[in-house]
Amino acid sequence: MSWLDRLLGKNETSGQTAKQRLQMVLIHDRADLPPGLLEVIKDDIIAVIAKHTAIDTAKVEVHLEQDTNENRLVAEIPLLTARARKNGAGGK
Amino acid sequence: MSAQVLTVTSGKGGVGKTTVTANLASALAMLGKRVTAIDGDIGLRNLDVVMGLENRIVYDLVDVVEGRCRLRQAMIKDKRQAELYLIPAAQTRDKTAVSPSDMVLICDQLREEMDYIVIDSPAGIERGFRNAVAPADKVLIVTNPEVSAVRDADRIIGLIEAEEKGPGQLILNRVKPAMVSRGDMLSVEDVLDILAVELLGVIPEDERILVASNQGLPLVMHGVNGASAGEAFRNVARRLEGEDVPFLELVQKQTFMSRLKSFMGGNS
């Protein structure tokens, strides 16, 4: 990275990138859940919820979080407002 | 007093297990301890050449296990230290020639006569790893400040906890202070943030490690001082002996000027 980038605080160092990547990889390793499986889980969740209410499928997110001693599967499922529903939105 | 069995392992290959085993065993012997190093890497014997004892091998670990010799006959005495021995691995056999219970038996036979038994584990998490860990009182996990090596270390930490050999202690090897300073290498703190494990040693990258292995004389026996890898290994030995030794200050605290300088000169 150039000194100008550093001055502007633009890029993170490769050491920081390494740390972040490691943290993500280890969350999955420790939970024994391959990252690709989250996509599968996400599609299944969308299918189930969409049967009952309108959701913004493009914005659904499923990820793992880690506290000191606990892994948590976190799903964020934005519901569509009545107005958005009328306009026909429902994801891309 | 009964010996403590230390197993040096890592998951990933080539991170420095054999180097750590040779130097740690030597450093403990230099503190006046009775030490036996065991090469657990059957089929890929290496500890003998790193310790410079390759020409004196008659019997090996598998000969002991299969009853072709007594344990004492397979112990090569390092003449440069009062009480340092090596039990070499077999070169032409594979890991299945030894079982975890064989290793426990051999270490139990040695316990009364030794203060430390240091076992060099092969890379991986298969039979050779399980052999090496079975008799351990303490597992030393070697890693490098690198994504793949730290990931494997995390896996090992999980496995040794599952085997109730945990929690283990960490030796971070091949740290390059200049790269850490400019942010291009995981720092000791980064690695400790990620791995929930106690730190036992930080070993800098040091060309003299290669010189030492060229010569078959572990670096700690070279008697160089300063912030070198040899000093770092001696510190690990003293910590194992219960001394409270501060970690070497590898990364210089940056002054404003030095930061400005590395800032302007930071290459892309």
Ligand SMILES: Nc1ncnc2c1ncn2[C@@H]1O[C@H](COP(=O)(O)OP(=O)(O)OP(=O)(O)O)[C@@H](O)[C@H]1O
């Ligand atoms: N701190 C260091 N500074 C410089 N070179 C090092 C350092 N530690 C280890 N090395 C070098 O790295 C190489 C691998 O080391 P070593 O054989 O000890 O690793 P290992 O973990 O035992 O490998 P394997 O998994 O194949 O058994 C060797 O060439 C060694 O000299």
Ligand SMILES: [Mg+2]
């Ligand atoms: Mg080795």
